[in-house]
Amino acid sequence: MITAERKPLEELIDYVKPFKRILLLGCNECVTVCAAGGRKEVGLLASGLQMALLKSGSNIEIKQHTLERQCDPEYVEELVPMIDGSEAILSMACGCGVQQLATRFKDKPVFPALNTQFMGASERQGVWAERCQGCGDCVLGITGGICPIARCAKQLMNGPCGGSTGGKCEVSEDVDCVWQLIWDRLKSLGQEDRYVDIMPAKDWRSGGGSGPRKIIREDLAE
């Protein structure tokens, strides 16, 4: 899923201060799961903003709403009947959701309430870790199901750098050396030969190197 964290309240206050009525908009998908921008976080932020603004002597009407998904036009369309009641939107979705709103509502200022972080997985309750960088040409089949692009600071493709010590990355003792993880796993799978094969330099055209990417499914696209 896409992970995110709330921006500091101070930054958000600066965004909304010039307005009298805003729509605070959550998203029911990824950002709900990583406890950053779901219905509950919308409630928490609305109260926090309201109180902080009251303290500084201003009063803004904050309408709260949460869409099933902010990155799909079908759901964004639900906002049409209520959008005129607000002068601006503060979105608690990832950057994709924020941009979807900005595209649909041309005359409304849209602000991000979150800092979108990475594509990750939940390691345990309350802990999310980066797992994929969407390189467009997945090598997990060769690397034992562990990604050297998202999980190696240097994105090395053929084994560890000289900084790998005791299974840890030289970047931090808290980070596993991904090449150690890959080697251990290949060994336990009896696939050591995969490690010996040299992977060619990564072609980044599929990973965004040729500009913004788009998927068009001829059978589905209208």
Next chain:
Amino acid sequence: MKKFEPVIVAFCCHYCAYTAADMAGSQRLPYPANVKIIRVPCSGKVDALHIIKAFENGADGVYVAGCLEGDCHFKNGNEKAARRIDYVKKYLEEIGIESERLTMVTMSAGMGYRFAQTATEITEKIRKLGPSPIKTAITQ
């Protein structure tokens, strides 16, 4: 000026603090009427939203009372509550509310005296801090 009487919301776990409050009552131990008790099934059930809403609606202080360490009826709800309180304290500071206005306490069901004493101490602490800045802003 009218004397300031703080409004304090106490989220009390049914299995400890709420029963301790009963105990205090039956032992005729007085505690300040400022404390408004809300019974919850476990301190771990108290959400950040409940706490923030209490402040938004004019509470001067909030405390969450859970079971003693290792005694939670639902295994570790009290530990979760303690971590949540730390998290909400940081949010309160961001909003501009002194984080001392929020506290976590623990006690057992038999500690009627401790309940009354805690209620008194927290009421006094909040009285010294004065009205919550939100309440002040609302009345201005």
